[in-house]
Amino acid sequence: MYPFASYGSRVALPTPEAVNASVKSAQPTADLSQLDALTGGAFKAPTSGERAARLREWLASEPSLEQMTEVFREFSHRDKGAAKALKDKLDELKRTKAQDAIAEEWAAKAKALLAQPRLNLADAMGWQRDAAKAGAPLSREPLAGLRLALSERMKALEDLQHQVQVQREAAVMLAQRIELLSTKALAEAQAQREPLRTDVAAWTHHASGLSADPVWESLEPKYALQLDTSRNQLHLVWEAFDAALAQALAAASDAQVALPAVPVWADELRALRGEATPPAVDALEQSGRQQQASLAVAAAVAALQQELAQGHSKTAPKAAAALRQLLKDHARHIPPALEAEAQAALVSSSELEGWQRWRADQLREELLAKAVALNLAPEGQRLGGRKVQEALRQLREQWKATDQGGAPNQALWKKFDEACNEAHKQVEAWLEQLKQQNQASRAQRLALIEEVQAWAAAHATHTDWKLQLRDLHAYAERWRQSGHLSEKLFAELQPLWKAAISQAHARLEAAQDQSVQRRQALIAEAQALAQVVPLRIDAVKALQQRWQQEAQAVPLDRRLEQKLWEAFRQPIDAAFERKTAEREQVSASLGAHDQAVLQAAQALEAACAAGDAQRIRAASEALQACLRGQTPPAVPPKAAKPDAAAPDAAVAEASSEASADAGANPDSNADSVTSITEPDTTATPSEAAGKAPAAPAAAAAAPRKLVAMRGDDRPGMARAQPQSGRPGAGRDDRRPRDGGFGDARPQRGGERGGERPDWRSEREERGPRLGDAAFRAQRQALEQAELALKKLATQAHGEALMGLLGAWQQRNPEAVPSAQALGGKAAAAARSAWASALGKAPAPAAEAARSTHLLRLEMAAELPTPAAHLEARRALQLQLLTRRHDPAPAQTWAQDVAQVLASPFDAAAAERLQAVLKVLLRR
Template sequence: MTSTSSKHQDLQSLDTLTGGAFTAPTSGERAQRIREWLAANPSPDQMQEVFKELSGRDKGAARLLREKLDEIKRAKGQEAIAAEWAQKAEALLAQSKLNIADALAWQRDAAKAGAPLSREPLAGFKVQLAERVKGIEDLQHRAQVQREAAVLLAQRFEVLSTKGWRDAQAAEEGLRADVTHWQQQATELTADANWNSLDAKFAPQIDASKAQLLVVSDAFHGALAQAIAAAADTAAPLPPVPVWADELRAARGLPTEAAAAAPAKPAGPKIDPEKRAAAQAAVEVALAKLEQETAEGHGKASAGAAAALRAVLKEHGKQVDAALEARVHAALVAAGELEGWQRWSADKVREDLVAKAEGLLKRPEGQALGGRKIQESLRTLREQWKKADQGGVPNHALWKRFDEACNEAHKVVEAWLDKVRADAAEHRAHRVALIEEVKAWAEAHASASDLKAHNRALHQFADRWRDGGHVGEKVFAELQPLWNAAFGAARAPLETAQAASIERRQAMIAEATDLGAQPMLRIDAVKALQQRWQAEAQSVPLDRRQEQKLWDAFRAPIDEAFNRKTAEREKASTAMSEHDRNVLEASKALDAANASGDVQKIRAAVAQLEAALRGEAPARPAPAPVPAPVTSGSDGPAVGATEIVAPGQAAAEFGEGASVQPVPGETEAPPPVAAPEPDEAGQIAAPAPSGDLIAPVGSADFSARADEGDNAAAATPAAPPKAAPKPVVAARRGDDRPGSRKAEPAGPAGRFGDRRDSRSGPGGRPNDRGPRAGGPGGDRFGDRPPRFEDRGPRLGDTAFRAQREALERADLALRKLAAQAHGEALTHLLGAWEKRDASELPSVQELGRAVTPAVRTTWTQAVAKPPSGDAGEALLRLEMAAEVPTPADQIDARRALQLKLLTKRGDPAPAQTWGEDAGKVLASAHDAATARRLQNALKALLRK
């Protein structure tokens, strides 16, 4: 008990510490409060305690703490690594002789070890080492430049020794100053702090260049002094420079040394022809090889062939003729050019590769490459560099730049690889935990009854496995069999139930096939079978495609049976009744009237269609002969059940069951034919045989009513027609409810529950439809109207749709014509006002029912007079009556008028005096703005 209370107190304290993270209702709120708490930089101990308690409650919120703790752990590890590499950097900087390779290797190895090179103190050491390396490289470059400068100075001395001694004397002072300056620079190089860090070859090179330059300089100055002395004194010795000595001999009038010492050219020894031919053949073979390699563009092969040709030429060069020697020199020149072109081409390729390597990290912010892309790019660039080295002489300077750029870009790859390894380890642990969770879940739900929940959980496990993150191929190959085994064990109960469900569904498919093959479709059996199928589908889930395939196989025979039933029903209803034909003809006549655009024709056609709908016969060209007395049909009600005194009224009063007889002198109305209706079992009753009397179809006791009609027909004679036409009504005799006897008058006795009305005559009648208009007691106080409106006989689908669409089109045409007439009348009104011509004013019929003759007379008088008065207030009253907006500049005036009207409660409102206000406007002068406002107001008022 004490431990439980202490744990509860700890949770409360942790909840208070984290700002309510433990008591938050949702995972998102817990994560948000953990983020806010972590923003305050809590101590690692507090974070560890909160993580320990929260990891078992909300893994999503605990992940934030785990990431923060991992970050702190990595930071501590990086501090130790940083201290270690800082010591190594200090040791390198403390050396008097620093090796550039060691400095570069420190940065590369530190990055591989994960040292934070971007933070202090490693960032400072990195900069110091880079500056030290740069200083050493600059010193090396200066040493190389100094050596080249010494060579150039020596070449200047040599060039001056080939010119006259007077030119050398003029340039002597400049050369002496340049030599002195070179010596000072060489001394500065050796005094630099980084001189000891240079390669050992640089110090001997500088010393040798210095010694050589001093020797050449001393010899030049000594020879020049001797030449000056010889020019002044002819007895003085000549200088050792041949050009100067010849110049002085020429000045003294003596022959030059070359002319005096030129001996006669001895004749060459005779060469053996066989040796000459062998030498010629050897040189030609080497020459052909070189020419072939040069023509094919092989740089390295042509260089080897050229070397072989030089070796052969050194051995047999004295024995070849001049033509072959010229070919040899031309081939050697071409091979040298090819070798130089190959070197230049390879350098161009290397420079492009260096630019690409340096550009891997110099991309815009939104176009930076990821670790994988950089890794693939580095691999490709290094392969291309190897191919470039194979085709030409290596270039160490470009290789150094390329290697540095690749190493710098590889830091991003290493960071990405570290992240990939960490993510892969985390994903592997997550997948292993998921496999264990599936195993435990499978053991706990081995006998599950809710298969839908079982299937849903399996889908969730599969989604979690699919979204478990990337792992290597080796790890995936290791984990996939374990997952398949665990998931298969979890899925085994569902697969067993699915196999049994498929068998049951196959049995129901066979049962549905048997039901569909029966001649009479049993609706109750079909419904029961469908309910069984739905119950099975809801209890045992299947794969969507398999379930759809089974469902299609199940419904196919039932759909086929229903389609067969529908075809039979449509075949039975294809014979259109006389009433439907009359309605169709009236609908077509109404469409023709709509096309004509004549309002009178449209209204007359609508009246004819409504009469056809009520069952009234259309006018015939010739009167039909008077029919014989009507006899009852086998399915119709008894003759005399309803006394007919006018055509169409009985049908409107009593519906389809009333018999209609024509009045002498009028056209006979065709008997209405009722459309068949399905009964409760989904069957369609067979249509009644053609006859003068049709019984109503659709009642449950149709056969009983038919039998009663047959019995009543024998006892009751047909009612004779009246002698003269007069206003008539339909008189009801007896009760036509199912089960009643139509031939006998209704007595006081009736079925249980019938209500009798004393006003209906002796004994009353059932109060099911209310009193008939014009019947006994029809005009007395308290009589109720008929319950059903006069809709006429029942229509078929084709006739019903045709008359409905025809009426809709007629209504739309009438509306369009009315709007058009209204707009034309309003236009004529404004035109009469503008011309001040009362004869052009529209008539009362054109203006509509909203304008009385008195109002039109007022408008006529206003238009006929010269313009006078102000129409401002009248326009405002018109706009208020029509409820249309007022122009912006008249808003204040309208508000003032509204306030004024509020103070005069006894005055009529603008809606009552709009005709007089319109007359005031018409009496004023015409103007475009006023006419526009008047038109907007009258457009609304004339429609009311």
């Protein structure tokens, strides 16, 4: 099996995982080699620029989509910069594929429109607009050809509509010519008969040709109805004119023929026949007709002139048509001047219509220039997609408004439409980008909704409400920052988000409702507790602690929480304010003892400010005596007010007397001494001062009758101790009390002979109870006095040291400070030695030994030695270790100081000596 393995040896077989790993590691190598050969060495190129160049060359050969996808999959995680061109190509193919699908859809719609026998102009225009909004590639086939075909159909239809309008106006003008000839002479009407017949026939032929146009079926019914109405009206007018003219000609040749209905021709024929004219119309009636006709025509002329003056292009043609109709009806009854004015107004109206066409073309050219400018703007200065869309919409609306005021211009419209479609490509790119952003935002928001639902399921049993509130707030912030969405997508996702976040908030909102109920219960407790007199401070603290625990456990809205806290705090604050007011009221009426303490405290503060130690001590002793009640109050008896100090003093005196009695007879204190009312220790000084005086101590009850007297001659035992008559008192006599033979317990009394100590008799005597203001004043004064005495003592000690060093510098033994000034236990004995050392002349040997004595002094004071003398100190310490029986430096520091003073003065030595004496003289 394994020829290279010896007998008994083990060979490690490869595991299946290792085999799979080796296969996987070998497979990409073969694929990479194939891909590298396919791309022209792009994978093995040494630099990123060469790889990108070879990829671009390979992309120029138009590879298949599968090959580009495989190369991008392997190349994207190797060099993203070089793979960017490949990624752009793939994205372009994806967009092209998506646009092809859109193009197929809109191409089918366009073909359906073209296949209809009757094309709706609004549907054709809406197809182009909706296709552009949907992002269809209108500039590529097949949509480009379909769009061109639709445009041609639309143009033909619009041309046909225009021709129908022209023929309608031509019919109206022909009818006006015929009506005008009916007012002329018979010869002139006969001369114009054949040209009119030719024009009417030509108009009829042209109108009939319009109905044979291929797009006639697509024309709106109103245009065909207008053309038929114009044809019928023209035929009726012509037939009536022709018949009247034929009758007039026949009447001219034959006197038996009746005269025509045309008044002008009838008058002319009567004149030719020599017949009398019909009686003239009454002059008054004729004048009335002329006046009415003149007023109507003058009003129409004024209205037309006003419309022309104001430049109303829409209402001026209506006014002109009304004036023409009035001229037809009343031309014979108006004066020539008014007729000339009416004809001038009509001419001006025609000029205005021509000017309107010219002005409309100018406006169209301006709109065309604006549309072209949208395409010619530099890349960095182009408007955004939304702004371009708004600009195109405004341009098209302005073009529509221009078409309404004048005749349309198809050539300019074609150029304008092409420029708008070219600019709409920017809108298409922006819409595509916006669509991708909407899709990404939608996916992100859906993922966030799923995350919130998963969070709600995971925290279904958690009670850390603060953490949950922070998480939910973070989710809400992420939802607000998840990017822009269209209104349709937002309306779709918003209900899902509200449902998910409401489900996540449900447990927290329930906990908050319960917390609000608990806090309202705490508010009720606070209101009830604030009514209790006296105020229970411990209950208030416990209630506040419960509120803090509740507030820390369940968070609420800041405004609601602040409102509840103010409602909770208000009754407690009112209770404390009431208590403070009572305390201030009590403090305002100080007793005689409190006033005396305040005066003594003020005197002590004045002594501290003066800086006199004796005065400070005297004032401090006076204050202590005043506190003990040994100093009579400074207030006269008449001005003294009843307060709590007197009852407190009485209580203290009664307590001391009772303690003394109890110490003298400890076994009978329960019977012989009446209990004394103790002051309330829990009340504040001001409350104690405000209470009513305690009842006077009751008289001591008479001692019980003596039952037995025990005589004991043992050492330390009191003689003639009366015993109360309690049962079993004689049993204790059998046990010895002196700790002798048979007594297993240690002796309690010691030298006091076994007597039980009375702590009440040894307690320091206290004065009457003080008010709050007096207590604080005396405490502050005593602390200030203590600090002042310490400061004065330190100052005096420093002055004494400086005096000693000055005496050393001057070699003057009389300048040595006194022992009391120096202080310390050893200063009195050492002062004479120091004075005698200063009285002698300095010896050279003393100067040589001064360093050793200073080292001993620093060792005695346990102070550090300067760095220059550390080696000498270590050597001295070694020498002292060898001298076991010599005294330590702490025992001979006074003699060392005398030796240093016997040496000459030195500033550095004086500084070291000062530091040492500052420590040693305080011990």
